[in-house]
Amino acid sequence: MSETGTRTTDPGRRRPARERLLTAAARRFYADGVTATGIDTITTEAGVAKMSLYNNFSSKSDLVRAYLDARHEEWLALYASRLEQAQSPRDGVLAAFDAYADHAAFAYERGFRGCGLLNAAAELPAGDEGRSVVRRHKEEVERLIAGHLEELLPDRPDDVRTTAEHLSFLLEGAMARAGLEGDDNRLRHARAMAAALLERL
16 A cells, blocks of 8 residues: 555456555545545545445544554565665664655655654544554664664663664654655665664664
C-alpha cells in the first residue's frame, strides 16, 4: 500500500474492497490529510459503495488505524529489503535511514510531505489509539537501531541506549525537515551524519 499518484485501474477494481479502500485512503490521507478526507471521497476513489466501507471498517477511525498499521508494515518491508544488503551492524543502522529515504522517493500525488504517520498523528486528539500506533512505530524504529548498536558495542549498554536515541532524533528531525522542503536532501544529509558518528564509535 503506497500513496502514489496512480489512480486505481480497471483490473485493480477487481481487488478485494478492503484493499481498494485502504489504497484510496492512503492516497487521500497523505495528500489531503485525515480530517479533510471524507468517507465519500474514499469510497468514490476506491470504486465501492459506502456500505462496503462499513462492511470492512467499523468507522472512519477504524480505517485510519488500519491505514497507520499498513503504513508501518510498508516501512518495515522497505527496511527489511535494505537490511538484506547490510554487511555489518553499521550498515544495519543505516538501513533505517535508507528505508526512510525510500519512502520519500515514492511518487506521491501531491509531492512528498514528510512522515505520513506523524502527519496523521498531528491531526488526531490526545488519547486516540491512532497516536499510540504511531508512537509504537517510532519506538520500534529506535529499537531496531539499538539492536544493531548492541552488535557494534556489545559491552557498552549505556552508549547503545544514548546513541540509539541520538540517531532516532536525527532521523526523525531529518524526516520533518525533508517533508517541509519536499525532497530527500535532509535525509541524505542525516545518513551521512549518522555514518560519520558510527565511524567514531
